[in-house]
Amino acid sequence: MVNITLPDGSVRQIEKGASSMDVAKSISEGLARNVVSAEVNGEIWDANRPINEDSTVKLFTWKDDGGKFTFWHSSAHLMAEALEAIYPGIKLGTGPAIENGFYYDVDPGEHKISSDDFPKIEAKMLELARQKNQFVRKEVTKAEAVDFFSRKGDEYKLELIEKRGEDEQLSLYTQGNFVDLCKGPHLADTSTIKAVKMMKVAGAYWQGDENRQQMTRLYGITFPKQKELTQYLQMLEEAKKRDHRKLGKELELFMFSEKVGAGLPIWLPNGTALRQRLEDFLKKAQIERGYQPVITPHIAKKELYETSGHWAKYGEDSFQPIQTPREGEVFLLKPMNCPHHCEIFGHRPRSYKELPLRIAEFGTVYRYEQTGELHGLTRVRGFTQDDAHLFCTTDQLKEEFLGVLDLTQHVLRKLGFEDYTAQISLRDPATPEKYIGSTDDWDKAEQAIIDATKEVGLETTTELGEAAFYGPKLDFMVKDALGRRWQLGTIQVDYQLPQRFELEYVGADGEMHRPVMIHRAPFGSMERFIGVLVEHCGGKFPLWLTTNQYAILPISDRFNEFAEKLKKELAAHDVRGFVDDRSEKVGRKIRDAEVKKVPFMLIVGESEVAEGKVSVRKQGEGDVGKMTVAEFASWFKEQL
């Protein structure tokens, strides 16, 4: 017998060689039916893999992330089996589970797979799933694996095997007619896969290397119940309605023009009003926190970026230099504001008494992004950073960092973002050549970030190798409507630029010292932030931010004058909106205001004029009754 410790601390005894499935059965039959895999001593295992020693076991059902992972991973194998059946000679790459479903990278050879083929693939998968084929694990040596895949002629699998150590134990999983090199775990059998949907087909480089073979990546998703698939597809439909590109068009926030160029958003009046209000909000918060606004030009001499190191690092891959016609001077379109701000710091001798010096600018920058990467407002070629650079002493670093963390969280909170994560990006110790600066400085900077986030109790993930070349950073990541994660606010510690620009201040000791620099942008960029914000709130912006807080809807033209008078009164209360004075029926005006997501509709007609009141209607909710303008204004302010 072996002892199995469950997450609640209870211990159960099972026969040696029994599996986590048996553990589940010992608890209840119902649980056993739902168990898809288990975590055994920290490793995810097949539910039916024998356990031979005392272990801690955590059972996964479909409801757990670990369970979904198993379910979708097995589904990837099922899809591969279907593909082999439909397309003889197809070669397989890798096929993992992902956040929503799974994919398999395949080399279809002479076949061509398009979305037209999806129904065929789905049907085959369901047919195979119904065969209730068991997933059978087999441990093999590297030589055995090489032998198997050589005979099968799967060069991609062979390449994966080659990378493994000589003595490494590998495993194969078989279900039906399909065998794959795989670590597992997998479902007990295919029969629990009841609903199948092929999602999309795309190209993907083999091993993520753009110099290598382009594979066909097939995405799919599966569920244990048809109903869950239906719900998932409905959720996707809903998400599409919130897409900032769609809403941006409908609400006339921004546009793109082929003539102006890809990735260069043009802000329309509605979007500009919104954006300026956001800017004002942050400017105010920053001035309260001792930031000093500056303005710098949009171009600078190439020399500036040679000094900063950006030319060497990104010069080849940026917008190419601009030359003056006569003097032959060479300028670059500003890709970031930091070098300009370094010049501001360095333009005269600085005293420690001036530190921390916080220089802020809504700086518009231009970066060359490959055409294929452009995406709405979230990935563009010209954008405005809510940038600031904080120059401080090493001793002040942590406090400044905490101040920035506080500001960023204030911004996110005020805009209704609750669900975000913070990612700490550190060096990849394996590739030191990618970074500039001394190891000592890097250590200190990384530690400062880790300490500060711990101190405010921020939940963080840590990514090695994601740091900027000049320093580690902390990024706030927010999900968009379709579950894609975007980096918004960023805070970066930088020891390199002050050194490259030879920035110095006179300390209390009369000696010269080098300041530390913090780059930070709570929004990240106005473009991306607004893009994500639009999706986050589905176009219903926070009341304080929205352009039209109300619409006055006169019942007929006779009341337009009264409406205008109300508008003036509301303006005196600092509430902004407009009068819909079109000769339309009130039902129509309501519909249009609802579609434009105007938070409040004030309906005025005969009785309102007589009583000196307005009938208030709340967007998405309906009639709330009559009140005077003053009553409305104070009720409105309560909701700000």
Added chain:
RNA sequence: GCCAUCGUAGCUCAGGGGUAGAGCACUUCCAUGGUCAGGAAGGGGUCGUGAGUUCAAUUCUCACCGAUGGCUCCA
């Protein structure tokens, strides 16, 4: 940049080798209506751009530009 799909009126889209259509929006007129689309008439497109095939191209082919979904990338 790479792979796939796509580009027809301001928007959403139908059509298809013989120079184009719907709904909404827009304009005008009628209607002045009480809580999610009142009625009628009208204007509007060298069918993304350029080249090729053809008697004839918006339709077929190629290139370019742009968009969408991925990949790679993201100072």
